[in-house]
Amino acid sequence: MTAVDTRAPAAPPARTEPLTRRSWRAPIAFGVLGLAALVLFGLLGKSGEDTTFVISTDNDWVQIGPVSVPSQATAIVLGVLMLLLAAYAAWRAWNRQRPGVWVAALFGVLWVLSFLVWAVAGKSMSLVGLLQGSLILAVPLAFGAMGGLLNERSGVVNIAIEGQLLTGAFGAAVVASVTHSVYAGLIAAPVAGLVIGSLLALFTVKYRVNQIIVGVVLNVFAVGLTSFLFSSVLKPNAATLNSPPRMPVIDIPVLSGIPIIGPVLFRQTLLVYLLYVAVFVVTVALFRTRWGLRVRAVGEHPLAADTVGIDVQATRWRNVLLGSMVAGLGGAFFTIGSVGAFSQEMTAGKGYIALAAMILGRWTPVGALAAALLFGFSDKLQQVLGVLQTPVPNQFMLMLPYLVTIVAVAGLVGRVRGPAAAGEPYVKE
Amino acid sequence: MKLELRGITKSFGPLVANDHIDLVIEPGEIHALLGENGAGKSTLMNVLFGLYDADSGEILLDDEPRTFSGPRDALGAGIGMVHQHFMLVPVFTVAENVMLGHESTKPGGVGMLDLDAARQRVRELADRFGFELDPDAVVEDLPVGVQQRVEIVKALARDAQVLILDEPTAVLTPQETDELIGIMRQLKEAGTSIVFITHKLREVRAVADRITVIRRGAVVGSASPEASETDLASMMVGRAVSLSLGKAPAVPGETTVQVRGLTVLDANGSAVVDDVSFELARGEILTLAGVQGNGQTELCEALLGLERPAAGSILLEGNELVGLSPKQVLDAGVGFVPEDRSVDGLVGDFSVAENLVLDLVHTKEFSRAGALDLAAIRKNADHRIQEYDIRTQSATQAAGRLSGGNQQKVVLARELSRPLKLFIASQPTRGVDVGSIEFLHRRIVAERDGGTPVLIVSTELDEVVELADRIAVMYRGRLVGIVPSDTPRDVLGLMMAGVPHDEATAQAAEHPTEAGHE
């Protein structure tokens, strides 16, 4: 052959050079948000006030005094920094590049700081308390989100996280009350989550009922069942069945003394430490082991997995059950992990926020944890600001996680892509 | 390894897909399983591979009866399969896909993946058969030809001794097909038995050691590769078929369709349709030949307004179509038969009657003031069912339950049921039984003879040659050339690989390709 080598090249064909369009989304978003912060928190902020942040606790090795900054001036400086970041993002966009994750993260931190400086003007707030509380509030969300992603990675949509959290909370409270042991409660929570998980698996995997429908209905079922048992059994016997001990805070020696980081990360309950372990283990298991490879294959292309001898239905059963146990464990937070006694519908939509955290975290444990922390932060901030009587109605703070999720799934902060086969029952001859 | 199937029977409800099939694959032979679409070849192989449970019959390996309750058993026994629709996880790398299901793990017993071992295995196998394959490439980024190699490597990595190739050439250029044939021969040399499933006569004759022909779920006989194409064809379809339609020569009228410089970009900004221009006259059929995935789909979508071109114009009787919505294009008199009828052509849950008015329901004929005229819809259905000989229990039967040929008749009937200024049909006979093919082809020619410009897109060279008054060949988004319908097949084949017409003619004269023999 003279003119053409008919051996098709292994490399992709040399097509015309891609004409990537310039994406102005990020710089515009940064610009608008930065300008809004500059004007609202800076230029229109209260002049002559100071904002005080407390950053040490009594048990730290090093004591750092409270930091006070002039509110308006600080907010203006932060606002200008944000606009500089927006300009940087615009420059990147002009060169057809994405701004990079760190830009978005830094921008977020600056924005929140400037908001805090403005909202706490003339008052004082404990930064450590804020972060510590954020992490605590993120615990059920992170467990729930991980439970959800264990399901979805195998191709089963889990809308029933809410129900799993609720039954987990119920189980933990009752068993901990009866045994007077938080650790027994900690074991009971995943088992209680399993009740919802096995129903989810039964109906979606075995009977191939639409996964969203089953999830929604199971949430109703969980509310009904726990509320019914609460009213008929727990309430009349509150002293014996619904007075669980609460999980003690465990100080990790040495580490807990580090300023800021110590009290936030290492002066927590066992549940929080379990969360660290769970995030690590699930990440490694999902992305580095044979088990994880097979699970992901089942979630992406079940038929392909089947043709290499992987049992799709069994994989899904296992993962749905495992996921429900992880979510159930997160449910323990609501009772023995915080207030103690169980009350009706006490998860109050946290399961849906966990679902959102899973999506925002792009179906990875680390991402889910980050998203859960973000939501936990906004929840804690809402509580703190509510006490401080700041100008923002706390209903809007409560709305925030839901709004952030809508913005996220609408693709305004980058595309999210879930497991391809999630939602589809696997039908085999 | 010798593989034997005895009396395999498999039915789906009332449909008997495999009826007491006997088949023997000798060690180291290439055994072609020839049959029409829907003859039961794939079902048989899925039974062999453990994906379906047979109703009766047995499988013997080296004369030992074996039962496969799932693909794992079949793989374990040394049977590998390259599926017609690739069984690759798109977001995984080549190495991950190859290792999936029999992963090598690092020592320690906790099942940590050993990706290096997998990469090594991929390189080793690719080297042995002389092709390149990057173990770390993500599969969804690879061209189909390369994806197919991944499938082959995947089977070989499990030491497959019997390799089943299910319609492997459907997505390949004739030249890629030649390469595949080369790989098949090498595998045979190495002692691997190959079951080669196809409905393409030419390839069978080029590569097979033995041929078994299947028709309507049963073995109708075997043949040697020396048998003539006409003989094989008549065995395959059950009667002597004339391979040519015998249509009258075209009488082209005035040129009413002008496509100029049409360019369509994909999501990444690469041109998938690249500066395509052609003209089409009343009363002629232009067929667009090309291997699947060379921009034909996108071209059709652009013509229909489903995809907005980045540049170019489409003039229909002097009116610009670019910028119109699909509805406006349809209303302008364009009839369209999409390539994948069950996905794009029909609403499977809808009745035949509803499908027959799918894009006409808003017209005065079938609705008044936003309300459906059920009587008119019903009457139309009765009329079309008779006219197009659509085999259905009733007009209210769900269209998804019809056979492929009858589904296609529904789509064609709908699109041809109004006066057209341009008729576009993509893969008009894919997956359709031979009887219906003839009927559909005749309807298309009749539409041409009625004075409509017709554009046919087909990846089947036979169909291209059969229907065409002129042939346009497309390769990587560009028109390689527009040639007369009597252009030799091997020239067309080379053009489908991107070789310009002059060069292709010269090359074909020098080096006749195996698949290109007439």
Next chain:
Amino acid sequence: MSDEIVGADASPTSGMPEPERAKAAPEEDRGQRALREIVSGDIGVSVLAFVLALVIGGLLIAFTNPEVTAAAHYFFAKPMDTITAAWNAVWDAYAAMFRGAVYNGQADTFQKAIRPLTETMTVATPLIIAALGVAVGFRAGLFNIGAQGQIILGATVGGYIGFAYSLPAGIHLLLALLGGILGGAIWAGIAGVLKARTGAHEVIVTIMLNYVALYLLAYLLTTDKFTRAGSNQPTSPGVKETAQLPLLLGDWSRLHAGFIVAILASIFVWWLMTRSVLGFRFRAVGSNPHASRTSGIGIPTTIVLVMVVSGALAGLAGGVHILGTEHQLTGGIAGSLGFDAITVALLGRSRPLGIFFAGLLYGGLNVGGRVMEAATGTPIDIVLVIQALVVLFIAAPPLVRAIFRLPTPRAAVAKGAAA
């Protein structure tokens, strides 16, 4: 479209009972269809699913009943005591539920005896209307999980027009109802537009919008415009009489003209889905968006329209609820109506007639549940359990058949094999 949370091709109808999908023919005779359903066992399965849910509910009631537990302590001495106590507990609870929901045989006048039924109809009214909205979404392939939020918005806008303006009777009511429709339509429309323009999955967006609506209403109820003068309770002023839906039966029953609205809405949805061009497109897009697109149906437009129609019905439900039953806006105005509506739509198999009866059934369970709680102390939450179980069982006919050891109907065998 793989870049979504749940597979974009996850057809919502795939989870529904088989005939739901096969019955696309509009001209099929209704009698034939009913006959076929009985023959193929679907109605039978529905009835058995309900019985099964009641049995499980009964077991829960029995196990948690104090007298049963007391008797169980000496179960081996006198087992009949436990069984009798259990039977009595269950019988009393369900009898009270029936009394509270349908007909009170203990009442001294006919009006009082029949009052529970009218109460059931009252409670069922917004459920039916909202479920019709959810069903329009289902049949067009969209999961509108956001009926809750749309009801809240409908009630908020409808209620606001009802208490904040003074207008002539009739016009006032009409405007308030329209306001409710608009509120729900816009709220669902947000999800529709986001889905159409960016592919954001409607399940996630509507779930999130439920909570946004909840907190939005909570915020509004702290503002002056939405609270009674001089009160800092999160309760709005009462809806003016000119904007209230008139009572149908007089003062002895709360049944109001909203029930007629529900009947009209059912007829409208039936016409829309089976007799109109718009409904044809909705169904086509729901069943096969690809083919619909190729046939010139604008998918984004259709998605937005479906969500708007779906939300408008949910908003109407919210409006009817506040203008007919509640008469004032509170934070919990929607209760669990939005989620109940989803189960009602599923139970009614997304068909208007089915939804009408499913709505009455659910209304009855809710109303009867209250009476049961008052009379026997059995918590009303058991109703939620029963409702959830009914839907689960109905969605999985093979399970019900397995439990009752019923043979698999022949049609299902053939279908299963062809799948």
